[in-house]
Amino acid sequence: MILLQSPSRFLLQILKDRVLSGDKGVDIDCHTVEFDDVRYHIQFSMRNPKVMVLSVALPLTPPEAILYDGLPLGAIDAIKAAYGTVVQILDPPKDGFDLTMKINLTKLPSDEEQRNAVLTQIASVREVVLGAPLKLLLKHLSSKTMAPDVDKLVALVHRPNESFFLAPQADKVTIVYPMRFQDSIDIVLATSFLQEFVEARRTAALNNAPSCMWSPAPPLELRGMNADALNANAGFVTFVVFPRHVEGRKLDKTVWSLLTFHAYVSYHVKCSEGFMHTRMRRRVESLIQALDRAKSDAEKLKKLVHGGSFRRLSLKNEGNSHH
Numbered sequence: 001m002i003l004l005q006s007p008s009r010f011l012l013q014i015l016k017d018r019v020l021s022g023d024k025g026v027d028i029d030c031h032t033v034e035f036d037d038v039r040y041h042i043q044f045s046m047r048n049p050k051v052m053v054l055s056v057a058l059p060l061t062p063p064e065a066i067l068y069d070g071l072p073l074g075a076i077d078a079i080k081a082a083y084g085t086v087v088q089i090l091d092p093p094k095d096g097f098d099l100t101m102k103i104n105l106t107k108l109p110s111d112e113e114q115r116n117a118v119l120t121q122i123a124s125v126r127e128v129v130l131g132a133p134l135k136l137l138l139k140h141l142s143s144k145t146m147a148p149d150v151d152k153l154v155a156l157v158h159r160p161n162e163s164f165f166l167a168p169q170a171d172k173v174t175i176v177y178p179m180r181f182q183d184s185i186d187i188v189l190a191t192s193f194l195q196e197f198v199e200a201r202r203t204a205a206l207n208n209a210p211s212c213m214w215s216p217a218p219p220l221e222l223r224g225m226n227a228d229a230l231n232a233n234a235g236f237v238t239f240v241v242f243p244r245h246v247e248g249r250k251l252d253k254t255v256w257s258l259l260t261f262h263a264y265v266s267y268h269v270k271c272s273e274g275f276m277h278t279r280m281r282r283r284v285e286s287l288i289q290a291l292d293r294a295k296s297d298a299e300k301l302k303k304l305v306h307g308g309s310f311r312r313l314s315l316k317n318e319g320n321s322h323h
Helices: 009-020 075-086 112-123 125-130 132-142 184-201 250-259 261-306 315-320
Strands: 028-034 038-045 048-057 087-090 099-104 154-159 162-168 173-178 211-215 236-241
Touching: 009 028, 009 038, 009 048, 009 112, 048 125, 075 087, 075 099, 075 112, 075 125, 075 132, 099 125, 112 125, 125 132, 125 154, 125 250, 132 154, 132 162, 132 173, 132 250, 154 261, 162 261, 184 211, 184 236, 184 261, 236 250, 250 261
Parallel strands: none
Antiparallel strands: 028 038, 038 048, 048 099, 087 099, 154 162, 162 173, 173 236, 211 236
16 A cells, blocks of 8 residues: 655755855746645746745645634644744735745754755645645643633534545544545445455554444434535545544654545555556457467368368278279
8 A cells, every 4th residue: 555645746856955055046936736736836046046925725625624713723823833934825825726825945944854854844734734734733732631612513624525524522523524536447346445444454464543433324423414415436544543644753743544535445456447547458468469379270271271281082092002
């Protein structure tokens, strides 16, 4: 199984190149898009080559997900905690984007290892912003407390017009994913994949992992949610996370894994589909080769029969041959 990486490789490479370029630089004005429709607008100016303006557009928010000043719960505090004085949030953001930041590369640490760690964190802005409410709730779980002013069911955006849901309690957090796919083949493969995923969780080697369930119908935690939010053609996946799953360094890994679970499933569904297509093509090629060989053998036999290799003997000739 392949897990998606948090830092944007494109964004990280641009940052590293600009840091290594010294005071030299060229104007940069480019756009890039990542999975689940997270978009970046990256700008550098020759007048100030060590300052980057980064705008981020998040997936389109469904009605059930609540934003605070246009961003997920706790996103502003998470940005300040992650980047400190290196990043300044510009208000309002640029048109068409949810967040615009000015990043001053002259304020990066002088130590190379620390500097690379900050650059990687900047390239992971997607996780910092979208994962902020999830991280906030799971931090409270690690201390077995409840976050103040939080509903019994929290909807978090993770794909365009799609949410997953958290039901926080002091001793556990239940996470539910309505699984939706557009392609009919993807629906069949994803349903099979998720059922096997749940079965794999029951093996002894994964006893310490969060419990996992799949059902074709909405679980009780989603009772009362609107019909559009419960529209799932590949069923519902439920994880139950306990304090031991978010202790210390486990927290960031758990946040990212939960935030990108649907993308993780989609990736492996597409890989499975590609693998099956490859196997089918190889099978067809082998059958064509077998047919070509059979056709070639038949043509050779036909040439032997009609090519004068055999002399027909009459009964008279056959009788003379005995004398």
